[in-house]
Each structure stands twice: as structure tokens, then as C-alpha cells.
Amino acid sequence: MTHTHVAGSIHADATSRAPSWLALPEDVNALLPRLWSANAAKDADGVLTVAGMSVTELADRVGTPAYVVDEADLRARARAFAEAFAGWEIYYAAKSFLCTAVARWVSEEGLGIDVCSSGELAVAQRAGVDLRRVGLHGNNKSVAELRHGLTAGVGRIIVDSFDEIARLSALAEELQLRARVMVRVTTGVEAHTHEYIATAHEDQKFGFSIAGGQAAEALAACHHASWLDLVGIHSHIGSQIFEPDGFEVATRRTLRLHADFAQSSGVELPELDLGGGFGIAYTSADTPSTPQALATALRGIIDAECASLGITVPHLSIEPGRAISGPSAFALYRVGTVKQVLLDGGTSRLYVAVDGGMSDNIRTALYAAEYSATVANRRSDAPPALARVVGMHCEGGDILVRDEFLPADVAPGDLIAVPASGAYSRSMASNYNHVPRPPVVAVTSGEVRTLIRRETIEDLLALDVG
Template identity: 65%
Template sequence: MRAHEAGALHADISHQGPAWLRTPADVNALVPALWPRSVTRGADGAVAVAGLSVRDIAAEFGTPVYVLDEADLRSRCRDFRAAFPTEDVYYAGKAFLCRAVVRMIAEEGLHLDVCTGGELATALSAGMPPERMGFHGNNKSVAELSRALDAGVGRIIVDSFTEIDRLTALARERGVRPRVLVRVTVGVEAHTHEFIATAHEDQKFGFSLAGGAAATAAFKILDEGVLELRGLHSHIGSQIFDASGFEVSARRVLALQAQIRDARGVELPELDLGGGFGIAYTTQDDPANPQDLAKRLRKIVDSECAAENLAVPHLSIEPGRAIVGPAVFTLYEVGTVKDLDGLRTYVSVDGGMSDNIRTALYDASYSATLASRASTAQPLLARVVGKHCESGDIVVKDEFLPADVQPGDLVAVPGTGAYCRSMASNYNHVPRPPVVAVRDGQARLIVRRETEDDLLALDVG
């Protein structure tokens, strides 16, 4: 069942009709596009992942807890690897990174993109081959660049003239010639939230194409001859469903490739079109599958290279959300249910903006389901909220839950693999939740829950 065929069960409220148009069966249903592939609702009504009931997960690990379907994550890695067999697929570690995930993506044949020293340290500690890594970031420190060079990171995506000078000096000191890509700001306005659109001109990333900085950066690297310029990089944003942005981006970046060839006689061998491929958070989202993405991107690149009389460069992409996002759901326990005289019902859970800031930060939309049991009660329009001292502490803005939802119930929110645990905080001194990987009916802890002792260990006053 495609997301748009499932009706507006989990849609934004503007797309929903009154609650009486929903049935208990609708509310109990799990829309496949929104959940990890092994998730089902058992005969007892409880949600299960890879054959393991969420009741058992909650009993062993507590709530809130991020639940990762390992087979689902691995299958999505394989989907991208199969769709891009001759290209390089870099998993974008910023979406979610821990040592277990590093090992999973390495075993499935993917490369890894990191953007801080901490992500680099995590990858190296998990045994990721450094030559299969790329290093992003708009303000890489001398220490971070030094560690990347000493580790032998396969490529560094340079983001400013300061960084070019900094990296050049470090490379000279070490007598090495690191491979670099120039990040180009192509002026494409991705159809996404302002804070996650990264290719328009007025933002912190990359070198401006329109202003000439991108060409100047490439010429500087080529003329100095210390760094090995392998190609250009463009990333236009996140949660993108429309391929037209990639078409415009590729056209502009490849025009710069041609400009570099004409000016310096060098045809750069690589092109990275970034990531940002969208996933289904609600039934209103209809993302493309990796095979369709691959066909579209190849067609775009082949066409633009032909127009510029360029050899087709070696292509790479950077999916993060599209791999880990759908593979994880967050499991909460209901603490209170508050009805505001028919205006709205607030279902408060034991987490909130400390484990998922995206609703508050990006106005992101999520779905939810009663996970510990099925219900024959009529649907109730609810808002799932957290326990923090903020009115904006909202997990799911509008969702139909059974009218008999009550304290002690478990509620699951799908699509939380990307940018939830990685952006989690200790707001209100709440320890961050654990991550549990489930496979073949067995659960294992891959990131443990923080404790109050962890919080106090940092407080040296």
C-alpha cells in the first residue's frame, strides 16, 4: 500500500475530516510506508518489531526508547547499493551515528560521511576504513583536519578559503596530498524548511557559484598544487521529493566543471550531488525509491555532461535520513491524558523535545499509534506532547488515537531514526534515551540510556 492510498489517517489535520469518519480499524492500522519493514500488530494487539513485542522492549529497556529494526536498516543500505552499483554511496552520519551503525553500513558496502571530530572518532573506533570516509563541515578546526589527515580520510569537502589555506598548510607539514572536493552553493531553493535548505545563496555552507567564489576556490587549489582537487560537491537541502532541484543543481555545477576545464585544462573526475532524499513521516509524503532516484540522477548528469561536452564524472550521493529514518521508531509511555472541554485532548508521554526536537524546530509532522494494545474505542483527535516545561514541547501535532487511551499505554512514533537521537539534549536535566537494535526477535542495547550519574559526572562545581 502506497502512502497516498492509505487515506489521511496520519496526515496534517488540514487534510483530515471529522473523527467520526475514522473507524477503530483505521486507528489500529499500521501504514507500511511509515514503519520499519518488520513491524506488525500481533494477535494480542501489541505492535511487534522483528517478532518482538514492544511490551517486552519496554519491560527490559524502559521508555522512552529508540527502537531500530536492524534488518530494515541493512536492507535500505542494500537498496541504495543495488541502485547505485558503480557510484559511491556515502551514509550521512549526521542523521544518526553510533559504532553499531558504523559497522552495519560498512558491512553493507557503503561509505561514510562525517562532519565533526566526534563523528570521525566514532567511525574510527568502530573500524570504518578511513579511505571510505568523507569529511564535511563549514568550520573544521585545525585539530579536526589534522586528525583526518593522520587517519588517511579518503576525501575532505572544503567549505571556505580559510579552510583551504588551513588544510594546505597542514598537508605541506606532513608531506601528503589529500583529496578534496569544493562545496558549491548553487542557488537552488529546495522545497523544504528554511533551516534545512542549504543551497540558496544566503547561508553558511560552501562557495557561491553566482558570485564566482566557487571557481576561484577551484583555481586556487589547482594553482597551488598541494591538495588534489577531485571534483565538486553540491547539497541542496533535506527532505526533498522533487528531482527538479537536483537537475538545476547538476546543470550549474557541471557548467562550472566545464569552466574549470576551459580555464585550466583539467577535467575533474568526480561529482557529488549530496543527499536530502525525503522519507514518509505521514501519509501525505510519497518518497521515490532508490532505483527511481538513480535513474533520474543518471539521466540528469548524462544529459548535462553531453551538453557541456564533458566526460561523465564518477558520481557519489549521501543518503542519511533515507536509510536510518524509516528504520527506527520511538516508544513512549503515556503519563497523563487531558481533555480541554472538547477543544483538544493532550496525551503526555515520558519524553518530548529532548528526544525529538524536530517538531519544535522545523514544524515537522509525525504520526503515532497506540502500540501496547489494539482498541475498539472510537477515534479521538489528540496532540501527543512531552514532559518539558515548554508549550512548544510537541511530539505529534495532530493524530487520531483511540478515545480510551490512558496512562500506562505505550505509544509509538515512527520515522524517528534521523536527527532525533543525534539532536537529543538534556533539557530540564532529562537523560537521553537508549537505542535498541532488534533482529530475529532479539533485542540488544547499542547506545545505553544516560543516567543522572552521567549528568552529575560533568557537573564539577
């Protein structure tokens, strides 16, 4: 996919009708179940509820904007991966969303955790996670981060450069602590996703190239390093992937590397990690797989390839993040203004401005991600109107939902809910325009509790020591 500047997309969309994938709804009030958590529904009055609590009550109690997590749904998704991939190690990708409660939940459901910084590792420690089931990622880990990982006793460190191999070797010797490492490789697979979230093609920052020979060199370097215990190979091909084809090609190339290393070194590595990137439904155009279907497909690919190569099937692991946290939460906003904008060709679009924006979800502006939305506080008998949900920031690209049909009578004061907002919304949130970040609240059996409190202006000023 070729990335274009977001302004180009905006100007192009301004002269077009709804995109081809967005069908005119029969009922503009209805929810598409696969976009929402299992315990989200609308009552007879059209009010969105989650786990027995209405969003009108939620908005009164915690304010807007807010991220609303269905705890039972998130736990069930974590458990579904653990059950479908029984015998594998499942590491929850913390970068999708992490707080102390979520780290504890996924750990209780049988998952390990994949962290990418000292901050994420500190949250896992605070949650009481078994650090032997924590993996430390990152393409440019500092000495301080490596020291933190080693002294904390993380179960594996995924090395990403020759500089890091040397740095980690020296540090492990200094600390007299052996480091269990995996080598991250790039397989040259072009996953069918946006270029900013595709991570296995050659021209990018992650990993060692298999085709270029660096991956074999990195394996040898780790194998011969006195204080490193090389346990396996790690591959991650990108995010929002729906088809198994990319995993099939990447697995074949990774297992060939595994077999070649065994032949050259006399050592068959015990582990292989296939990464994550399993897609979720953000719109009606998305059709994600279930954990069980993914497990069946990946097992078939690995068994066939290992048999072909004459090697033992290694101990396998994957790293789902978005597939667990994403559908389990929605973002809740309140409408402030509505504008009717006339487009060329006699069509029009409603611009619906809410009290959040690109500071609480940057994905639409960053790489043209698509989302859906619903009016959440009432049922409407008005016809559907093509709408664009935008934020309150001083940017033309401040868009939350680029194309959606909302009731034509959407008005200031209405609540808008955006499903599948659990992954990469709060974790990528910022204080742009000095706007405090929203809270994260969890709802279970009609009860709500705060996981991350709402930031305040006082919080922002406390960091300003000038």
C-alpha cells in the same frame, strides 16, 4: 517556506481542526506501512511488534522512552542504495544517526561514511571503517579536526571557505600529507523544504556561490595549492526533498561549473557529489521515492547534461542519511497523563503527555516537523480522537506529534510509538531539564541488544565538576 515562531504555530493550531492532510482513519489501530520499518506490524491484539518482539516486552526489558532500531531494515535500506546506484560511491550521512554498530552495518553493506566532526570520525575509526571511504564535512573545521582527518587518512575533505583552503594547505604541508579535496558549492536552488534544512540557496552559511563567482575562485585556489589534490565538486541542496526538479537544476549548474573549470584549467575533474536530502514518509502526506527511482532520475539528468556539455560523466557519489536511518527506527514512550482540551467551534483535542519530549526529539519544536503515532500496546474499539502528543519538559513548544488521530480511550500507562524516528532524534538529543537521554536498542529475529545505553543521573553529575 516562511518560518514562524513555534508559539505562533501552537496558538494558530489551537483554534483549528485537524490539518487538511490528516484524514480521519477507518481503523485507528492500523499502521500505514510506508511510515514503518519492514519488520514492524501489529498482532491480533493490536500490539506493535518489530522483528518478532512485542513492544510490551521491549518496554519491560529496556524501559521507556527508547529508540528501537530494526537492524535488518536499516541494512536493507543501505543495501538498496548500493544496488540502485551501482557504480556510484554511496556515503552514509552519519549526522542522521551514528553509533559504532550502525557505522559497521553500513560499511558491511558497501557504503562509505560522511562525517562532520572529530567525534563522528572517531566512531567510524572505532567501527573499523575503511577511512579511504570516509568524507569529512563541515563549514568551520578546526585545525585539530583537519589534522585528525589528514592523519587518519580520510578519502576526501570537502572544503567550505577560503579560510579553510589556506588552513588545510598549510597543515598538509606541515604534515607532508597530500589532502584530497572537493569544493562545496551553492547552486542557488530553493529546495521545497523548511528554510532551516535548505542548504543551496545563496543566503546561508554553506559552500561557495556559483552565481557569485566564488566557486570558480575556490576551484582555482585548490587546483594551484601545492599540497591539495582537487578531485571534484560537491553540491547539497537540502533535506526532505521529494521531487527531482531541484536536483535537475542544481546538477545542470554544477556540471556547467565543472565544464567551465575544465576549459579554463585544462583539467577535467574526476568526481561529482550530489549530496543527499532524499525525503522519507513521516505522515500520510509524504510520498518518498525508492532508491531505484532516484537512481534512474539522477542518471538521466546527468547523462543528458554531460552530453549537452560535451564532457565525460564524472565518477558520481551521493550521501543518503535520513533515507536509511529514518524509517528503520521508532521511538517508544509511555503515557503519563491525558487532558481533554476544548477548542473554539465546539471541537476538542486530547493532549497526551509521554515520558519523553523535545530532549529526545527536537525536530517538531525546532522547525515544525510533522510526525505520526500509534497506541502500541493494545487494540482499541474507541472512536478516533484528534490528539497532540506532548512531552514532559517545561516548555509550551514541547510537542512530539502535533496532529494525530488516536483512540479516544488512550490512557495513562499506554505505550505510544512514533515511527520514522531513526534520523536526527538521538543525534540531536539533549539533556534539557537535566533529563538523561534514552537508549538505542536494535531488534533482530526476536532478540534485542543495546547499541547505546540509557544515560543516568550519575552520568550527568559526573560531568559537573563544580
